[in-house]
Amino acid sequence: MNISNINFKPGLEGIPVTKSSICEIDGVQGKLLYRGYDIEELAQKSSFLETAFLLIWGELPTVNELRNFEAEVQMHRRLSFRVRDMMKCFPSSGHPMDALQSSAASLGLFYSRRVIDDPKYVYKAVIRLIAKIPTMVAAFQLIRKGQDPIQPRDDLSYSSNFLYMLTEKEQDPLAAKVFDKCLILHAEHSLNASTFSARVTASTLTDPYAVVASAVGTLAGPLHGGANEDVIAMLENINTPDNAASFLKEALLTKRKIMGFGHREYKVKDPRATILQTLAEELFERFGKDEMYEVAKKLEEEAIPILGAKGIYPNVDYYSGLVYRKLGIPRDLFTPIFAISRVAGWLAHWREQLGANRIFRPSQIYTGSACRNWKPLDQR
Numbered sequence: 001m002n003i004s005n006i007n008f009k010p011g012l013e014g015i016p017v018t019k020s021s022i023c024e025i026d027g028v029q030g031k032l033l034y035r036g037y038d039i040e041e042l043a044q045k046s047s048f049l050e051t052a053f054l055l056i057w058g059e060l061p062t063v064n065e066l067r068n069f070e071a072e073v074q075m076h077r078r079l080s081f082r083v084r085d086m087m088k089c090f091p092s093s094g095h096p097m098d099a100l101q102s103s104a105a106s107l108g109l110f111y112s113r114r115v116i117d118d119p120k121y122v123y124k125a126v127i128r129l130i131a132k133i134p135t136m137v138a139a140f141q142l143i144r145k146g147q148d149p150i151q152p153r154d155d156l157s158y159s160s161n162f163l164y165m166l167t168e169k170e171q172d173p174l175a176a177k178v179f180d181k182c183l184i185l186h187a188e189h190s191l192n193a194s195t196f197s198a199r200v201t202a203s204t205l206t207d208p209y210a211v212v213a214s215a216v217g218t219l220a221g222p223l224h225g226g227a228n229e230d231v232i233a234m235l236e237n238i239n240t241p242d243n244a245a246s247f248l249k250e251a252l253l254t255k256r257k258i259m260g261f262g263h264r265e266y267k268v269k270d271p272r273a274t275i276l277q278t279l280a281e282e283l284f285e286r287f288g289k290d291e292m293y294e295v296a297k298k299l300e301e302e303a304i305p306i307l308g309a310k311g312i313y314p315n316v317d318y319y320s321g322l323v324y325r326k327l328g329i330p331r332d333l334f335t336p337i338f339a340i341s342r343v344a345g346w347l348a349h350w351r352e353q354l355g356a357n358r359i360f361r362p363s364q365i366y367t368g369s370a371c372r373n374w375k376p377l378d379q380r
């Protein structure tokens with residue numbers, strides 16, 4: 001193929017590389033739909049497991065389907081002692097995303113049938129990944145503190161159980177409800193970098209554990225999953241609402257970005273940021289204020305008249321860190337929590353990719369030297 005007259009787009013910006021019926025983003029109206037359902041309605045009325053089912057299988061589950069799905073996820077939450085033992089060998093100073101990527105990849109060793117055209121295998125792999133990823137995140141948190149991971153509790157819901165395994169305490173139902181909504185909000189967002197990575201890996205027909213492990217590795221980068229950690233650092237640096245205006249002025253003068261602002265897709269406030277802000281307020285009302293929230297609000301108020309004109313508004317990361325912080329979640333677990341949720345989207349894209357697969361193999365524009373002769377060492 002002659003590619004010399006094809007428009008070169010670094011990062012594939014704006015280039016469609018697949019057809020998908022999973023998620024629709026309207027960046028002008030500030031709307032996000034999963035399989036046609038508005039995220040606002042899902043966050044209000046659905047649960048994470050129901051939303052995951054919807055994303056992966058395409059329709060809302062019936063009562064029986066949901067009951068079975070929840071029961072199967074509950075049954076598969078435990079990790080094999082071999083996986084736990086392997087995790088105990090990880091360095092405690094390692095990043096939890098690296099621990100998660102390695103543990104997720106290891107599932108391919110333990111469940112290695114690789115028959116991705118068998119619907120039973122596909123269903124089981126979906127269940128295992130949704131069920132075990134939270135357990136892995138919580139297990140590494142305890143292991144790195146020198147403790148043994150605690151077993152999941154069957155009497156607790158998906159989100160309550162995760163918070164229990166992480167904090168070793170049964171949490172207030174409001175905390176679990178808010179956490180579950182956060183999982184719904186982060187579950188899917190079309191062809192972002194990690195989802196693209198998942199689809200590329202899926203297109204080679206490898207196993208789903210490799211698909212998810214590659215997506216976790218991609219999510220780990222600071223340009224993708226890590227911005228909510230940076231938002232908290234930025235707010236702490238600003239320290240009080242009175243400093244917000246001068247911080248903004250200085251940042252804009254020196255061309256530094258305001259973390260948690262801006263999005264390729266949204267030219268208005270990200271609908272997820274609006275919902276997360278409400279969730280943060282619910283938590284503050286029940287469990288006490290976070291003074292960084294006042295800083296965030298003031299910075300938003302100061303920034304919108306300036307950045308709004310360029311279509312730059314708060315994105316999903318602006319308020320999510322404040323929610324997680326109030327739930328007692330350590331900062332370096334924010335991205336692993338993103339993975340707990342986004343695995344639903346990755347698996348939906350895995351199935352969709354297999355439904356109409358063509359291996360990804362883009363081309364390049366070669367800029368290296370022309371053909372040349374090898375020289376012996378003493379002549380270089």
Ligand code: ACO
Pocket residue numbers: 223224225227256257258259260261262263264307310312315316317
């Ligand atoms: N603060 C200040 N200015 C900004 C910001 C920001 N947060 N974001 C974009 N701009 C400005 C740029 O400086 C640039 O200005 P210029 O045209 O005068 O040079 C213009 O807007 C376009 O910026 P790009 O970086 O090219 O916009 P792009 O759409 O590629 O970037 C991105 C989107 C990466 C999210 C960017 O807004 C950003 O870096 N934001 C801060 C980090 C962040 O919050 N990331 C989380 C994204 S959500 C997620 O991944 C889950």
